[in-house]
Amino acid sequence: MEQIFTCTVCPFGCELHVDLSGAEPIVTGHECARGKKYGIAEATNPVRTVTSTVLIDGISELHPNLKLLPVKVDKPIPKAMMFDGMRIIKTIKVAPPVKAGDIVYKDFLIPGVNLVAGRNI
Numbered sequence: 001m002e003q004i005f006t007c008t009v010c011p012f013g014c015e016l017h018v019d020l021s022g023a024e025p026i027v028t029g030h031e032c033a034r035g036k037k038y039g040i041a042e043a044t045n046p047v048r049t050v051t052s053t054v055l056i057d058g059i060s061e062l063h064p065n066l067k068l069l070p071v072k073v074d075k076p077i078p079k080a081m082m083f084d085g086m087r088i089i090k091t092i093k094v095a096p097p098v099k100a101g102d103i104v105y106k107d108f109l110i111p112g113v114n115l116v117a118g119r120n121i
């Protein structure tokens with residue numbers, strides 16, 4: 001069975017065709033090796049980098065009017081886990097001060113994957 005994806009690795013947006021019917025995936029339509037790797041990953045184990053915001057619990061001295069802190073995972077997680085991740089994110093509150101890169105939630109769904117702050121507050 002062939003699956004079709006648009007490669008998002010670069011703005012060129014090649015249409016990738018991935019055939020998983022054989023022993024090894026066969027990718028066509030790619031212009032470079034990165035696209036081939038992306039096509040195989042999308043067809044076999046798609047992952048995503050979750051980005052969102054969490055509530056700030058308190059007043060930031062740097063940004064007193066800021067209510068939400070941007071966060072993202074430091075490693076991509078399986079696409080199938082995205083909704084579970086968003087459910088967790090909704091429950092998180094952080095208290096200032098926080099530095100960009102600080103871990104907001106350790107072992108986010110998967111051991112070794114952390115949710116980190118996107119800015120200083």
Ligand code: SF4
Pocket residue numbers: 007008009010011012013014029030031032033034035036
């Ligand atoms: S296959 Fe290569 S050239 Fe085409 S969109 Fe993907 S990264 Fe860009």
